[in-house]
Amino acid sequence: MTAPLLALQGVGKSFRRYRREIHRVLSWFGLPMPPVDERWVLRDIGFAVHPGEAVGIVGRNGAGKSTLLKMIAGIMRQTEGSIIVSGRIAAILELGMGFSGELTGRQNVFHAAGMMGFSHAEIEAALDDIAGFAEIGAFFDQPIRVYSSGMQMRLAFAVATAFRPDILIVDEALAVGDAYFQHKSMERIRAFQAQGTSLILVSHDKVALQSLCTRAILLDGGTLLRDGDPQSVLDYYNALLAKKEGEEIEVETLADGRVRTISGTREAVIESASLLGPDGGPADTVGVGATVTLLVRARVVREIPSLVLGYAIKDRLGQTFFGINTAFSKQGIVAPPVGATYTFRIAFPMMLGPGTYSIALALSGGESHLDSNYEWRDLALMFDVVNLDKAPFDGKMYMPPAITIER
Template identity: 80%
Template sequence: MSAPLLQLDGVGKAFRRYARERHRLMRWFGLPIPTPEERWVLSDISFRVDPGEAIGIAGRNGAGKSTLLKMIAGITRPSAGSIVLSGRVAAILELGMGFSGELTGRQNTFHAAGMMGFNQSEIEGALDDITGFAELGAFFDQPIRTYSSGMQMRLAFAVATAFRPDILIVDEALAVGDAYFQHKSMERIRRFQAKGTSLILVSHDKVALQSLCTRAILLDGGHLVRDGNPESVLDYYNALIAQKKGETITTEELEDGRVRTISGTRQAVIESAVLEDADGKPADTVAIGTTVSLVVKARAVEALPSLVLGYAIKDRLGQTFFGTNTAFTAQVIEAPQAGDTATFRITFPVMLGPGTYSIALALSAGESHLDANYEWRDLALMFDVVNLDKPPFDGKMFMPPVITVER
């Protein structure tokens, strides 16, 4: 195994609150003071980042994500544990790089790149790339205080990625950009990854984490609670943020190594689920364009006000391609009693591209499981889609066109 670019062992961060401000100064000089109040925002964080890895960090607001990135970037020091870093780090934290509002974009570029360790001739050599990527036009020579948050992010990203780093850290920065610049930035990140740059990304954008990252880490209450493939970690995270009193979250490892997350109050449960072909036989491999049926049997464990089944078809990264529920289709089961069962048969044509897909299932009281989540089951079923008789095409959706050509 190669040496990691980044190794964290038992890292923690505490913020201290002193009874008197002079106590902080006295502590610097080693003088005795009353014990300050400590609030630990991170505790016992351990993981490694290898060359070329892309790690997404997820967690609720206040989980410690930004504090963790600041310690990795060297902006603040850990209160406990160790961080060993090899190579050069470029970090875009909290929508900026310490830009001064009174300096122009050009002046801030030289200042920020200089703080990253580059000399004036190196920065001048990269200036055309920075201005071309940021696309700020005449604003490049205007004070940063006249910039929108999106313009600041454009410049910060252009400066941070003008020189390919060994580790690129991005904290929610892309969330404020327009769609065009987001796509442009994602493409640069992917090119860096292909050349061996490791990525640490904090984002609330599930699609970004799943498409860019090979691994995900979940923080909750300052602790590392999950570390694994993005699909299973984000499934657990979704269950965690939706969890209410009386709900439980369980996980089980499948034969292929993926982790299934099941959450809910269990007031209603899924007893069976199967994907059937046109002949009513179980199918784990289906051809593009064929018709299949998802058959789900559910049971009310106790009397309920209503019962709704929802499902979502996802690709191997966990990105949803289609989902709906029986509230949207006006087929709610009203007031089921304890022990009542219902069988749902959902028939649809497979208009997907070749690949492996999964189906998530949910039982709830209405349109959203956030109101009353009886059971949410990720990776309830998995199936493969193959192309047996369709013309070759690219992508994850089969949308056969009618093409006319005039000469």
């Protein structure tokens, strides 16, 4: 593998409080002034990013994501450890910073790009590209205060990405403008990636993370909890979100290398799960349109107020195509006796296009696994859909059409 563009080793950040601020000032001059408390927001973070990689950073609020990005971008200084960067970093932490309402778009471009360290000649050379990409036309020579917020954002994005960086850091700023412009921004980011730019992305948008990232990092409580493929890290993150006291999260590596995450209180457990084909036998390959049955056996381990089974069918990227639970279908089991075993039989026609899918199962107390999560099992079952007897079609869904042609 080539040398990493970015390497973090044992990085930590603490905020120090002193009895008086003057003690802090004296500490700069080498006087021994112990802080009254030191709060670590990040500790022992280590990872490397190679050219062309796209790393998503996920974590709950306060997990230290923004602090980590700011340290990588060089805005904040780490308290310990080393951050080695080879190449130029561009960080889009907030769009439109450094813009001034009274200046024209053109003047603001010079100012903002100058703030990024570019010279007049470099900006001049990129000016047409910036104006073109932002698509603000004649407004380019009008003061920014007359712009719509969408126009300002577009211009800001165009400036921020006018020069291809070696590492692009994006913090939740991807949703810029309308769908058309979002698509265009994504294209630009993908093009950068293809040319070797590494991407570091913080977002709560799972779709964006899964479609853009080749790798994900989960931060929790200031430590690096998981580092791996986006699907498994997001599954783990999902389990973490629902985790309450007394719960544990298990991970198993499956035969194909994917990681199954199982979480919950285990007050009720899934005994077995299988997918049955039209013939009643277990099926891991299903024809388009065939009727299949999802068979789940669950056992109640401890006294619980209610039991709900939910399932979701997801594609390879982890996007849910269909999900429902027995609370939605008004079939929740109230006060199930301890030790009871329930068999859920769910029959449905496979209206998906050819591809690989997985089923996630969840036992919970209500509509959402955030209420009380007994067991949550990602990648519980996996199956392939193949087109056996239907006319060829494209796409992820099967919607059998009735086509009539008149003349």
